[in-house]
Amino acid sequence: MVDMSMTLTRFIMERQELHSEATGEFSMLLAQIGMAAKMVSNQIRRAGLVDILGVTGDTNVQGETVKKLDEYANNVFLDVMEYSKLVCEIVSEEIEGVARLSRSCKGRKYSLLVDPLDGSSNIDINGAVGTIFSIHHRHDETLDLIPDEDLLQKGSEQVAAGYVMYGPSTILVYTTGEGVHGFTLDPGVGEFVLSHENIQMPAQGKTYAINIGNRSQWHHSIRQYVDYLCEADPESERPYSLRYVGALVADFHRILLEGGIYMYPGDREKSDGKLRLLYECAPLAMLAEQAGGNASSGTESILEIQPTDIHQRSPLFIGSREDVSLAEKFIREETR
Ligand code: AFP
Numbered sequence: 001m002v003d004m005s006m007t008l009t010r011f012i013m014e015r016q017e018l019h020s021e022a023t024g025e026f027s028m029l030l031a032q033i034g035m036a037a038k039m040v041s042n043q044i045r046r047a048g049l050v051d052i053l054g055v056t057g058d059t060n061v062q063g064e065t066v067k068k069l070d071e072y073a074n075n076v077f078l079d080v081m082e083y084s085k086l087v088c089e090i091v092s093e094e095i096e097g098v099a100r101l102s103r104s105c106k107g108r109k110y111s112l113l114v115d116p117l118d119g120s121s122n123i124d125i126n127g128a129v130g131t132i133f134s135i136h137h138r139h140d141e142t143l144d145l146i147p148d149e150d151l152l153q154k155g156s157e158q159v160a161a162g163y164v165m166y167g168p169s170t171i172l173v174y175t176t177g178e179g180v181h182g183f184t185l186d187p188g189v190g191e192f193v194l195s196h197e198n199i200q201m202p203a204q205g206k207t208y209a210i211n212i213g214n215r216s217q218w219h220h221s222i223r224q225y226v227d228y229l230c231e232a233d234p235e236s237e238r239p240y241s242l243r244y245v246g247a248l249v250a251d252f253h254r255i256l257l258e259g260g261i262y263m264y265p266g267d268r269e270k271s272d273g274k275l276r277l278l279y280e281c282a283p284l285a286m287l288a289e290q291a292g293g294n295a296s297s298g299t300e301s302i303l304e305i306q307p308t309d310i311h312q313r314s315p316l317f318i319g320s321r322e323d324v325s326l327a328e329k330f331i332r333e334e335t336r
Contacts, residue, residue: 008034008172008183008192015178026176029086029110030160033133034172034183034192036080040073040117040131041170041185047123061096061311069123070094073116073131087112088138089146091278091310098151098310109141110159111151113279113310118163119247128167130249134283135160151310155282155303162283163249171195173256175290180256196257201293204322205260207243209251217267221334225327248275252284252318256291261319261327265298272313277305281316294324298331 009031016027047069055067074094081087081101088105089098091113102108113134122129137159138150162174170185172192182196208229215223229240240260245251251262264273275281285295285302295302295318305314317327 006194008194011181011183011194015176025086025109026159029084029135030174030176032080032084032086033162033174036076037131037164037170037172037192038185038190039076039080040069040164041166043072043076044069044123044129044166045187048126060094062093064120067117067120067123069129070117070120077112077114077116077131077133081112086110089151090114091151092116093118093276093279093311096311098146104144105138105141105146106144107141109138111136111138111146113151113283115276115279118249118280119245122245122247128165128245128247128250130166130247130253131164132249132280132283133162134158134279134286151278152307154306155277155285158282158286161286163252163287165249165253167250167253171253173199173253173287175287177286177290180287180291199256199291201256201288201291201320202259203292203320204237205255205258205320206237206240207254207258207260208240208323209242209244209255209260209262210264211244212242214267214269217269218265219267219331219334221330222263222265222267224334225330228326228330248280248284252287255319256287256293259293259320259323261317261323263327264316266315270313273315275313275316277302277307277312277314278310281314281318284316284318288318292321293319294321296324296328298328299335 012027012030016022056071074092087110088108089100089111093115115132118132119129136153160176164172171182173182180199183192184195185192231238264275266273281302288295297315317324
């Protein structure tokens with residue numbers, strides 16, 4: 001039963017009351033992210049109706065063609081965060097360097113790292129897309145400038161992480177280290193309402209998500225693990241079903257609720273895989289661990305990787321702890 005009275009804003013305020021030291025700034029920041037999500041959702045819902053599908057003709061730092069909704073979503077987060085006056089710098093998949101929002105960063109406590117529109121190749125075919133965000137606390141908010149290491153913090157140091165999935169419903173899922181909670185947007189009211197409180201990921205799942213098209217490039221251990229998942233063995237609940245949306249947020253959302261594993265491994269062509277550590281892997285890893293699951297590069301915890309570059313990539317194995325643990329076992333055996 002959805003508690004229509006528990007809106008995102010009320011939930012944030014209730015959680016704030018549990019922290020006597022809270023100033024309300026963090027709550028405001030989370031509420032602003034909810035506002036940005038509603039704005040992006042509204043535009044996506046209209047995408048087929050207004051001239052916003054298609055491409056801008058530009059390419060982003062990743063060398064990917066920027067779609068108009070990518071650009072729109074990126075600008076929404078920049079504008080909303082600037083207005084909040086709580087964030088000084090933003091790392092975005094759509095921006096090569098660090099986006100600085102203000103001449104002076106004094107008093108602005110947080111940094112935002114964001115993939116404004118994940119899965120954008122799904123836009124023109126009306127597929128699910130998402131936003132992934134990560135929030136870090138600056139080491140010293142009295143400083144006028146943000147030292148690079150403030151933006152290169154381990155995932156274990158995140159103060160909040162979450163995603164928005166723009167699917168049949170728009171759902172915002174986030175954690176501040178006190179469980180994982182999901183809010184579904186009621187378009188009639190224009191509010192996110194609590195729909196999934198304290199999400200717990202099953203210890204093992206029945207689905208796996210990976211781009212099988214890359215099989216020829218996979219290392220032997222990945223082929224062996226996927227072949228293992230496809231073997232018929234009812235006792236160990238195999239074969240697993242393949243589910244791959246092409247949008248990490250949508251694949252992860254299924255796994256968060258139902259269990260299973262999402263993999264984007266490093267391979268012979270892309271040694272570190274495709275996904276970005278700071279604003280794709282690390283925030284989802286915080287959510288996975290908070291929900292009882294796990295997230296690994298295949299050889300180490302995603303949350304313990306020390307970043308060295310704001311756009312660095314990492315292989316990703318994320319989902320149910322037993323599934324991730326078995327994938328790591330296959331990888332260990334290959335590297336022996
Ligand atoms: P796009 O944003 O370029 O569509 O990439 C989406 C993504 O980063 C992630 O959301 C998907 O799981 C993954 O890439 C799909 O990548 P492949 O198309 O190489 O399988």
